[in-house]
Amino acid sequence: MDRFKRTPISEQDPKERAKNFKEVCLGYTKEEAMREASRCLNCKKPGCVPNCPVAINIPKFISYVKEGDFESAAKVIAESSSLPAVCGRVCPQETQCEKNCVLGIKGEAIAIGKLERFVADWSREHDINTSKPLPYNGKKVAVIGSGPSGLSCAGDLAKLGYKVKIFEALHEPGGVLVYGIPEFRLPKDTVVKHEIDNLRKLGVDIETDVIIGKTITIDELLNGGGYDAVFVGSGAGLPKFMNIPGENSNGVFSANEILTRNNLMKAFRPEYATPIKIGKKVAVVGGGNVAMDAARTALRLGGEAHIVYRRSLEELPARTEEVHHAKEEGVIFDLLTNPVEIIADEKGWVKGMKCIRMKLGEPDESGRRKPVEIKGSEFLMDVDTVIMALGTSPNPLIPSTTKGLETNKRNCIIAQEDTGLTTKDKVYAGGDAVTGSATVILAMAAGRKAAAAIHERLSKEK
């Protein structure tokens, strides 16, 4: 065995998968996982653990995998993470745990994400129960939003004996895991549904179709609603547009709209009523995970998909694996390109997008080289659909209807980093609602920290 080479993982053939919504990566078999785990050097001072936002004891779980004791491996992960099957699939491992793996210096880092996923899938398939709730302690907590932050906050509190109710605005729980990240990266019926079923088994009650701030307010939950504390995990769901001419033409969508229609509403299945419209040539503007997901969705719905991004390949913020998969599937990358106007035909439908070429200048505040326009380089891209994937910001709905809940300039709820406590008594917050769009693992970590802080506080009250 070559210690510096990763055990290959099977994937659906790119030509085949470009036409379906089934999961791309098929996961390791038992033998493959054990083989990959045996590459781990079990470092005394591991580079991986400090780079994991929730500090999973990675060498320990990997050594159990090496021995074939997957149940113990699952328990190690469960100490630090409540959504391993999700994180194993969607975490940006290459910039986190796998980044400082010593094997990466000479060869390829251990496939930590893939092993995490294997362990989580194995324990789901073998119905391994990693936790038991304590008896009811007489206290009630309301959780707003059922994305990763809300789910993990609810799970931890339920285990500690709290009666927890999640209020979700949409008609299905899961947040971005359900409406945003597509089926081909994160299967809904197996992986996501399992996480939600687990919560229900812990006694967590989930009420969908409740928009906090509209249907009922936080103040009503706390005063008269019978809740002792509230956690706000409402995410960052508001799409940004570019504000360029022609942006309201027919055929211009936000990535959120396309993804919601396709993932949450299942528009790709003919038996579902929600329509979706993807033309023959689709430009997706942006370079993050959302852009990759939108482009690969457009491709699967029959369009020729282009990523239009104003910086270069190195600056793409998307996970490396997604970029790689997108390329394999035939997504075309138009880099150092920025739209300036969307051109519509006489009936108002998109018939092209005027773009300008960019070059990289001096580094900006983010440390990345700033894209600058090349004068006179405008050209017309022949497209009939444009999808804007420029990032999202938190919804002002909750702060604007909750007295005393303060936000910063970017509409993010202000919360203490270690506890999630907001500027309002008994109200905690975490995840994208606090940070702006970030990652599943950070949202999960924030939900767990807040759960600990809520427990710390409520267990003192009698």
Place this chain on the structure above:
Amino acid sequence: MFKIAEKKLLAPDIYLMKVEAPRIAKTAKPGQFVIVITDERGERIPLTICDYDSKTGLVAIVVQAVGSSTKEMVKLNEGDSLRDFVGPLGNPSELANMDIEALKKEKIMFVAGGVGAAPVYPQLKYLHGLGIDADVIVGSKSKNYMILEDEMRAVSGNFYPATDDGSYGFKGLVTNLLEDLIKNKGKKYDRVVTIGPMIMMKFVCKLTKKYGIKTIVSLNSIMVDGTGMCGACRVTVGGKTRFTCVEGPEFDGHLVDFDEAMRRQTIYKSEEAVKLHRQNDPQEKGCFCKIDLGGVK
């Protein structure tokens, strides 16, 4: 699940449904709407709230079975349940937030078209509760399409029906009637609120602009989530992009780009035609592939 407590046929293909939704019944205000999903495979349909009662916990909606999804919805009967019923969404009507004394000084005219009468009713009722009886013009195809007439008459000042075929009241368009009242009958209005088909609102606004009457419209844009997450509902108002679901549904009618708004309503027309076709001819199920229809306009 949200149980349908009552279902009533108001006019051909137009139903009133009272739905058990106590949380919404308690917080709803005139001008707001709900999003309804009929069943597991249904789409999210925005419908304006027609009436609500916090005591009974019932919220009334009016559904016109025009599209494939609304046709599915009206198949449900009393005792059946809607899968989802979310709200109240959007901002309450401007009237509901105005100072009552200021409101009492205004002469208000409502202009409703077709099922637009449904969202007009709770506003009339609200004003009536404050001792203000606004005038109302209701336009419909013909007499048997005129809905909620008795209910509206009970809470309004002058009630002016208009029908396309002249089978009831004024023969002709609501705009002709409105102009007639202003120009020939000496009626003066400080404010017009118009709700109905986009094209009707467009022409009402054109007319009121001529007479310098402030006009509020309530837009029925295409929506998905109804909470500001997708931007499907965007419209241009006063040169700026606004999201109907969270910044509306009411806007200053004189600032709305109606041509764009009407165009945006047709985005899924071809997909809808296919679905209606399938619904009418179930034998053909499966012969269309949504994916291939992408380019059809």
